[in-house]
Amino acid sequence: MTTASDQTEPKRRGRRAGGEDTKAVLLDAAREVFIARGYEGATVRSIAAKAGVDAAMVNHWFGSKENLFAQAVLKLPFDPTVLVARLLDGPPEQTGDRIARNFTTIWDATGGGPFAAIVRSVTSHDGVANVLREFFLTSVFAKITEGLDVDRVELRASLCASQVIGMGMVRYVVKFEPLASADVDTVVAAVGPNLQRYLTGDIG
Amino acid sequence: MTTASDQTEPKRRGRRAGGEDTKAVLLDAAREVFIARGYEGATVRSIAAKAGVDAAMVNHWFGSKENLFAQAVLKLPFDPTVLVARLLDGPPEQTGDRIARNFTTIWDATGGGPFAAIVRSVTSHDGVANVLREFFLTSVFAKITEGLDVDRVELRASLCASQVIGMGMVRYVVKFEPLASADVDTVVAAVGPNLQRYLTGDIG
DNA sequence: CACAGATTTCATCACTTGTTGAAAATTAGC
DNA sequence: GCTAATTTTCAACAAGTGATGAAATCTGTG
Structure with missing residues (x-):
């Protein structure tokens, strides 16, 4: 609806008048x-x-x-390193909250579009799973756990990824209520502490 | 490889010799x-x-x-009610552990196949998201939270679904290590307590 | 054995897919 | 204004899709 043309005319050929790329x-x-x-x-x-x-x-x-x-x-629309910097900026015991708030806010702004697109293409396209892995694990969560002085950094990173991806799935792809429509503060209060446990808590 | 025929013969017509359906x-x-x-x-x-x-x-x-x-x-290969019964059978404070253990064990047994199949078809097929929702929310997690005497049963149910689905995504679909190869006890020790908080803890 | 019914393959249909080459229409440079 | 380059549409391709009807073959009953 945003960019479509409603014309059904025979549509003459040749170079466009100008302006839109x-x-x-x-x-x-x-x-x-x-x-x-x-x-x-x-x-x-x-x-x-x-x-x-x-x-x-x-x-x-x-x-x-x-x-x-x-x-x-x-192609990612932003630089993962600035996201990581923002997630690490603040009290370490509130990192889980910041992760929940940032991802929810960023994805809400686009209606979860890019996330849903990547998940929905995870079969069809060979590289998609690799892109997901590269982004979530290597570029974001591994960087965070490495900056926290804890053990088992890789396991903690993949656990965080599981919760964040699961939240995205439920909120944007399959849309389970009431989580799909819950406001950001509710999501942060619910998910943040669990992420915090994955980051710095006792995980067995 | 399991059911294929390796014959390249002209393959005569008509009813099969017998036996396999x-x-x-x-x-x-x-x-x-x-x-x-x-x-x-x-x-x-x-x-x-x-x-x-x-x-x-x-x-x-x-x-x-x-x-x-x-x-x-x-078509689900099993009855959700018996699964729910098994998840509710035991100390209420260990329900999270039982959820983690049961889903991981069941899905591991099939290599995560059915779960991956449904997730991978969540776009193509209109009814798939509804099947997911019906199963996870209505048939399983809502039943569990309703049997626990807690507030906000729907929110808690969708939160549990987010963690379980996220675990399935990471372990079976995109395969993030080390969670993808972790043994069941490791998964239970890590994920179980977080599920427990979603079920009976303070979620804000 | 004959014959009705069930099962399987084959050939083909109408349709959609991504892609390509040429022709038409517009713009830009001189 | 002429010409070359750019942009766009059109028409068509080969390949692949799900589906269908008929012919071929087998099985089971009498």
Whole structure:
């Protein structure tokens, strides 16, 4: 709805009048459709239709559907290191709360879109599981546990990942109520302490 | 590999010699392929090939790919009520441990197959999210929280679901180490107490 | 053995997929 | 204003999808 053209006219050929960059329009449309349908479910034609251009533009501007997916979804919209810095900035005993608050806030801002897109494409696309692992484990949670002076840093990191990913699944993908609609403070109060135990508590 | 035929002969027509039930062979093959590839990724032809029969048998025995998916994957292989009974049988303060142990043991026994299959088909197939919700929320965790005499039963149920689903995602779908390879006791010691807090603890 | 019914394969349908090459229309440089 | 480069649409491809109807083959009953 955001970028579609409602015209059904015979649509004359040739270069566009000017202004809007088709490459950017395609990226937006692709992100939207990939989020809603996953990699295989999102067809090149449906993406092009939502962008209001011909399907051939995908190959012209991105070479392949594969590459469009990488550009639109796989490429992280922010730097993990600044996120880690923000999560480590504050009292160590409240790190769990900060993790819960930051992820919930960030994902809520986009309706959970990018998260859902990646999860929904975890089968279709070979690299998606690796991207997930690289981001959650290596770039974020391993960095945090390593900065906390605790034992079993890898296990603690994967446990945190399990809770954060599970929260994302329930809140944005399968949408279990009331967690799906709970406000951020409720989520932080519920999930934060459990994350804190994974980080610094006794895990057996 | 389990049910395939390695023959490349011209394969004569007509009714089979006898013995193996094609319907059951197809169900096994379907489960295997749906698990590995998701609903859209698993083609009728690939399922039939793995079963060693013609693709037309799918429509002959199940009417449609849709119905085969329902029969092979969506239909729960066990009764949720007996699971709930087992989870509630014992000291209430160890319910979290029992949940962690039971789900891990059950899923480990099948390599996490059915869980992965459902998650992987959560986009492609409209009913999958509903099946997930119906099972985890309504049939299992809501029943447990209702039997525990605590407040906010729905919120606690969805929180438990988030941790259990997250554990399943990390252990069986994206496979984050070391949680993916940790033995059951380690998982129970780590996850159990967090589930217990969601069930009977102070969640804000 | 004959024959009705069940089971299986085959050939094919209509449709959708990602991709490509050429033609048409527009813009930019001189 | 002419020309070259860029952008866009169109038409079509080969490959693959789920599904279907008929023919071929087997089984079971009489």
